[in-house]
Amino acid sequence: MIIPTVIDAGRDYVTVGGCGNFSVYKTFDCGQAFRFDPVDGDTSKFSGIAHGKRVIFEQTGEGQIKIHGANEEDYCDLWAHYLALDEDYDLADSTILGAMPNDADRLVMSEAVRCGAGIRILRQDPFEALISFIISQNNNIPRIKKIITALCDKYGVDGAFPTAEALYNAGEEGLFALKTGFRAGYIHDAAKKILSGEVSLSEIDNCDDYDRATEMLCKIKGVGPKVSSCVLLFGFGKTEAFPIDVWIRRSLEKHFPNGFDPSPMGKYAGIAQQYLFYYERWLGGGE
Numbered sequence: 001m002i003i004p005t006v007i008d009a010g011r012d013y014v015t016v017g018g019c020g021n022f023s024v025y026k027t028f029d030c031g032q033a034f035r036f037d038p039v040d041g042d043t044s045k046f047s048g049i050a051h052g053k054r055v056i057f058e059q060t061g062e063g064q065i066k067i068h069g070a071n072e073e074d075y076c077d078l079w080a081h082y083l084a085l086d087e088d089y090d091l092a093d094s095t096i097l098g099a100m101p102n103d104a105d106r107l108v109m110s111e112a113v114r115c116g117a118g119i120r121i122l123r124q125d126p127f128e129a130l131i132s133f134i135i136s137q138n139n140n141i142p143r144i145k146k147i148i149t150a151l152c153d154k155y156g157v158d159g160a161f162p163t164a165e166a167l168y169n170a171g172e173e174g175l176f177a178l179k180t181g182f183r184a185g186y187i188h189d190a191a192k193k194i195l196s197g198e199v200s201l202s203e204i205d206n207c208d209d210y211d212r213a214t215e216m217l218c219k220i221k222g223v224g225p226k227v228s229s230c231v232l233l234f235g236f237g238k239t240e241a242f243p244i245d246v247w248i249r250r251s252l253e254k255h256f257p258n259g260f261d262p263s264p265m266g267k268y269a270g271i272a273q274q275y276l277f278y279y280e281r282w283l284g285g286g287e
Contacts, residue, residue, distance in 0.1 A: 129235025
């Protein structure tokens with residue numbers, strides 16, 4: 001694994017080289033984060049807020065990115081981990097392909113890996129991921145983003161994602177007013193159970209038993225296998241998670257008619273899921 005290194009830095013920017021095939025566009029266009037958008041339509045630059053900080057990630061060359069709104073210390077303390085630049089994706093790719101049971105499946109997966117090359121699984125805030133993927137149920141990406149923006153504008157502080165306390169105090173009616181629909185009750189229940197300690201995000205984070213972590217998350221109303229797997233993958237970095245949504249189900253039925261078992265890929269199953277998701281969207285020509 002080539003370790004990314006800082007090649008230039010100032011008070012409000014840092015440029016990092018040696019990032020391999022990391023793609024700003026693919027990483028922020030694959031449906032895992034909802035608070036980032038291209039800058040003036042330029043898909044080499046994505047602006048947004050993560051972990052309470054507003055930044056712009058810019059692809060400035062092959063294997064090179066510039067982070068605006070951060071310095072070298074910020075990169076080392078937060079953004080290298082957030083962007084998964086500390087993860088060996090070459091090893092992930094070879095493991096994923098090596099886990100395929102036959103040549104036909106390997107051919108399909110190799111195309112998905114090629115298409116999705118450059119995607120990284122972001123290490124997002126667990127509470128933000130939980131609420132975001134509750135909102136994602138029976139929803140599309142533009143509308144998800146609109147609801148999350150409304151939540152942050154109304155109940156967040158200085159652009160940060162709202163706290164559990166803020167969302168609980170909003171009440172179901174306050175949440176429903178932001179066009180969350182049936183999800184208002186789910187959001188409020190999540191905030192209530194986290195505040196009471198009935199659901200502990202730190203306990204889930206430290207839990208090595210994936211089934212147990214899923215069980216804890218599913219105590220929240222509206223959180224089932226699909227939502228919990230998304231939260232574990234994108235909010236807790238449990239990359240053995242393999243969420244199955246409409247796109248993934250479509251991909252598996254089309255390309256793996258004899259069935260598909262993600263377990264042999266171990267902790268890289270979630271990375272394969274994102275490759276397949278991106279590949280199916282690319283084949284479908286849309287969102």
